[in-house]
Amino acid sequence: MSDAILNQAYDVQRVREDFPILARSVHARKGKPGKPLVYLDSGASAQKPRQVIQAMTRFLEEDYSNIHRGVHFLSQTATDQFEAVRTKVARFLNAPSDRCIVFTRSSTEAINLVASSYGRSFLNEGDEVILSIMEHHANIVPWQLLQAEKKIVIKVVPCDEDGVLDMDAYRDLLSDRTKLVAITHCSNVLGTVTPAKTIAKLAHERGIPVLFDGSQAVVHGTVDVQDIDADFYVFTAHKLYGPTGLGVLYGKYDLLKKMPPYQGGGDMIESVSFEGTTFKAPPSRFEAGTPPITEVIGLGAAIDYVEALGRDAIAAHEHDLLQYATQQLSQIDGLRIVGTAPGKGPIISFALEGVHPHDVGTIVDQYGVAVRVGRHCAEPLAERFDVGPTVRASFGLYNTREEADALVQSLQAVKEFFGA
Amino acid sequence: MMDDLRELYQEVILDHGKNPRNFRHPDDSNREAKGENPMCGDRFMVYLTLKDGVVDDVAFQGRGCAISTASASMMTELVRGKTAAEAETLFHAFHELCTQDEPDIPEGVDDETMEKLMVMSGVRQFPVRVKCATLAWHAMNAALHGEAAASSDQY
Secondary structure (H helix, E strand, O other): OOHHHHHHHOOHHHHHHOOHHHHOEEOOEOOEOOEEOEEOEOOOOOOOOHHHHHHHHHHHHHHOOOOOOOOOHHHHHHHHHHHHHHHHHHHHOOOOOHHHEEEEOOHHHHHHHHHHHHHHHHOOOOOEEEEEOOOOHHHOHHHHHHHHHHOOEEEEEOEOOOOOEOHHHHHHHOOOOEEEEEEEOEOOOOOOEOOHHHHHHHHHOOOOOEEEEOOOHHHHOOOOHHHHOOOEEEEEOHHHOOOOOOEEEEEOHHHHHOOOOOOOOOOOEEEEEOOEEEEOOOOHHHOOOOOOHHHHHHHHHHHHHHHHHOHHHHHHHHHHHHHHHHHHHHOOOOEEEEOOOOOOOOEEEEEEOOEOHHHHHHHHHHOOEEOEEEOOOOHHHHHHOOOOOEEEEEOOOOOOHHHHHHHHHHHHHHHHHHOO | OHHHHHHHOOHHHHHHHHOOOOEOOOOOOOEEEEEEEOOOOEEEEEEEEEEOOEEEEEEEEEEOOHHHHHHHHHHHHHHOOOEHHHHHHHHHHHHHHHHOOOOOOOOOOOHHHHHHHHHHHHHHHOHHHHHHHHHHHHHHHHHHOOOOEOOOOOO
16 A cells, blocks of 8 residues: 555544644743644653543543442443453454453553562572663663562663664573563664564573563554564553553463462452462452553543554554654754664654753743653663763654654754754 | 743853863862752762862863753852852852742842852743752752762752
8 A cells, every 4th residue: 555545544634633632832921822732742641532531531420430349230330341441452452362461550560560470480590581772661670670689680682773673682692591581562762663573483482481561562553462472561551542540461361370469459359368368360360459440441442543543544654754754853963863773663862963952852842842851761772872861752643744844943943042 | 932941041051051161070179979860861970179168179070951061060160269158058049049939048149149140040930940950059069068969859
């Protein structure tokens, strides 16, 4: 299919109308109109379409109750809707069963769950966990906590100058000591999409399970956990146009089944006595306490939303934006893009010679342009590219070429300001 | 809104940001403290040479944005030659200027010094940047008190 056909089918202006917040301006003052919001920070958190907001409101107004407990009408209704989203998430990831889907508070908690439950049970002193240089802190620190407790060893796969994962180094790091691989499926800084299927295949040849951090990957493409053959796969709702406070852990059922609880509490037990307590099977075993019920309903609506637009159509639109923005930004003197891997996601991190990203962020913000500045919760990566902090523009399904132009114009203003 | 930007990034700030003064590590410094902003990665070391209760020399090194670098540079110019007590008073005056709409300036700060401190006060309009402006000042104050580092969550 040609880009033209896809782009015709994808009406971004109509898509934007679904997002109430995109109509607002920022920095309005008395007597002075503000600047139209140019939101290029979806990589940090995506804005929410009316469909998600309304689904959550409707649920709260009409069907809300606690779940898995009551015999009353509303509890049944709420439980049915909640569990229907679990099924929807399973389909979204092409998981073999909704029993493989655990709701958590975040991607971070999902990784902590695996590090804590699987890691403490099956990893011992001297065992190695392989991470990559481009991990978010969420996929570094949980393993360091485990390292402190169990004296495991953390190995790090490097990347090249473009931000491509060094697969030769990965092959060399895999050994009999390796007991787990935990790698991002798409870097939140470089945009690099990692070869998940190959990563898993090489690990599986040695019987090593693999966890993927899909927080960015599920937003920008179609993910099939069976095709990848992921053992664990995590993502978060709020980057997928859904609410905050909700993450997802996919785990192969055989693995989940042999893992002990992560937290104790209600909803995860079969019976409780002071002599001993027995636990439910997964996924309930890992969902102690009342879950974020309304947020789960919101995630269901978010999945419906992106599927209705079409994940391939969204990916094509975002790819067009990435190419266009990369081309325009490359024409700015002294601008260096960090992360140029082929097939990357719509995330552009860059440094502007002579101007600190923090100053860039403050100035472009005055033009209504929202970008992230800093080290993006990936400090080792900033060290790797020796850039320190960077500016990151991340594109979502609602962004336009005009917004990429607005970014470029605001950067020209930064340069004028600093005489850079 | 561009007026706010001009006030924040005045020429003198841009100048100090690009060409920081006293950007060095003095051989004879006897106090030093680190100032770090984990959010953006700005990191400075502030070095003091205290002689008989007077700041005989003050310098800094590290990397940061224009605001934090300029503020550090201007701090070194203002603090040199002051007694430890005077330097601390300057710190409090500057902190008030950057954080309060109606700053309560401690006594003993002369008009010329106030004028120089005021240059940075445009940062008040940019709450997320206040930490940048005060970073080196916190480190200087920590060094005065013999502490190794300024607490990273201070404003």
